[in-house]
Every structure is written in C-alpha cells, then in structure tokens.
Amino acid sequence: MLETITLDGRRFHPVSQALTANQDDYVIAHLRLSGAMDVLSELDGVKRTPAKRAEDLLTRIYLSGRTYYILAGLVTEDGKVWSRGDADANAARFAGITDATEKTVMRSSIVTFVINFFMSGEPLSKTSQKSSSRSARVPPTENAAPTSETSHR
Numbered sequence: 001m002l003e004t005i006t007l008d009g010r011r012f013h014p015v016s017q018a019l020t021a022n023q024d025d026y027v028i029a030h031l032r033l034s035g036a037m038d039v040l041s042e043l044d045g046v047k048r049t050p051a052k053r054a055e056d057l058l059t060r061i062y063l064s065g066r067t068y069y070i071l072a073g074l075v076t077e078d079g080k081v082w083s084r085g086d087a088d089a090n091a092a093r094f095a096g097i098t099d100a101t102e103k104t105v106m107r108s109s110i111v112t113f114v115i116n117f118f119m120s121g122e123p124l125s126k127t128s129q130k131s132s133s134r135s136a137r138v139p140p141t142e143n144a145a146p147t148s149e150t151s152h153r
Contacts (some may be wrong), residue, residue: 004078008093012075014113023082027073027117034064040118054111059106061110062129068094071106 004011015023031037038044039057048056059068068091076082077090097103 005075005109007106008090008097011077011078014061014109015074015076015117020082022084023087024124026087026138027070028086030066030069031061031114034066034070035060036064036070036114038115054115057114058107058111061114067106067110068092070114071110074110086147 004013007011015027028037031040036057038045038054039048039060042048046056061070069087071094072087074092075090077086080086094106097106
C-alpha cells in the first residue's frame, strides 16, 4: 500500500483500486488532456525505456498545467470522501505551495501515483486507447486481429 503524504498541512491517501467512477473519470480526463495517455500507451509512436517513459510522462504532465489536478484526483484527504469540488480546490491549493519539501513530495508522488493508478486495472497494452473509462476496457480475444484501437507492443 502506498504511504500517505502531507500537503498544505493535511494528510492525503493515494487512490486504491476501489475509487469511484467519478474519481476515475476525473483522473483519466486530466491525464488525457495533459497528453500523458499518449506516453503511457505509446500512441505517439515513440518506443521508450521505463525510465524514459516516466521522464516523458512527468514532462507532459508538467507542461500541460494539469499536474495539480491529476494529483488532486489521485489522493483523498484523510477523513473525507473524495469529490470533484474538493479536488478542484485542492488543485488550486497544491499549485500555491511554496514549501520546498512539499514540492518535492508532490513531484516524487505524481509518477508513482499515476503508474499505480493504471496498474490497478487492465494492462495498458490490452486497453482501448479511445476509451474514456477504465471500466470499458475489454482485452482482445486470442484470435482477434489487431485494430487501430489495440495497442501494438
């Protein structure tokens, strides 16, 4: 289990496999808008080592301006139930953090949380790249011919 993190004086727990559909959609939407999905699923046609994928993933997220929304979607404040309103408010608060230690915690957590988010579902190589919901992912059958929506690894 991933450790809790403290940001803005509050404790947050990383998502688990039991996150709500609402939270799942929030995270996926912000990852898609950031361009991170292209890196994770190799839709951009670039073959990467795991280290290069993590580096490119983080760069895409940072450049998109969605870092704090993604982080706010991937954590739940201790003692609270996750909501979009709280996530949006937390994203704004996270973006305003000036403490060097907390900024380091955010940067080191984001890739780990994103990777663990996807590891809780089907492997990316068997998912529909056009799906906006992880619950809609269906692995191809063994004798199915690859389609443009099937990742080729």
